[in-house]
Amino acid sequence: MARRLARGMGSFFEPCDCSRPSRCPHACTIRFRDARGKQREETGYRTQEAAVERLTELYADRKKTSPSVAEARRELGQQTIEEYARTWLPRQRKITEYSTEKALASHFRA
Structure with missing residues (x-):
């Protein structure tokens, strides 16, 4: 059962044009912002539950990171x-x- 995503966690979708999207065998893709604020995509999740779980994990990681570490990563990335x-x-x-x-x-x- 899919959990409800909090605002800012990201989104997930299945990038296909199948006639039966509810039974689509294609992998889910997630879209989120990383610690540096850049938009990223990951694909290959077999179910929506797996995609939501990964988004939850990424969101928790981002929230646990202290602001000073996040700022240092942003500076290094630029x-x-x-x-x-x-x-x-x-x-x-x-x-x-x-x-x-x-x-x-x-x-x-x-």
């Missing part, structure tokens, strides 16, 4: 590789030799 490398490279003590650092900088630029 950074380019070069921007991240600028913050990452100084923290690496073992590979800060001149030649290695120069080679890594070249790879990041490419």
Whole structure:
């Protein structure tokens, strides 16, 4: 039996044009917003109950995440590789030799 979804949890649907949608063998797809606020889709759920269960799980995960962690994930998701490398490279003590650092900088630029 399908549970009622709370506002903001997401939605589920069966993307098909079957003549008998109630007995459709196609997999359900869910659509939701992740922790960074981007819209995502997952497919492959055999029943609506499985799709609702996954949406409930994702919603609970998103609600358990602290606001500071969610903000950090959002910021990291918006950074380019070069921007991240600028913050990452100084923290690496073992590979800060001149030649290695120069080679890594070249790879990041490419």
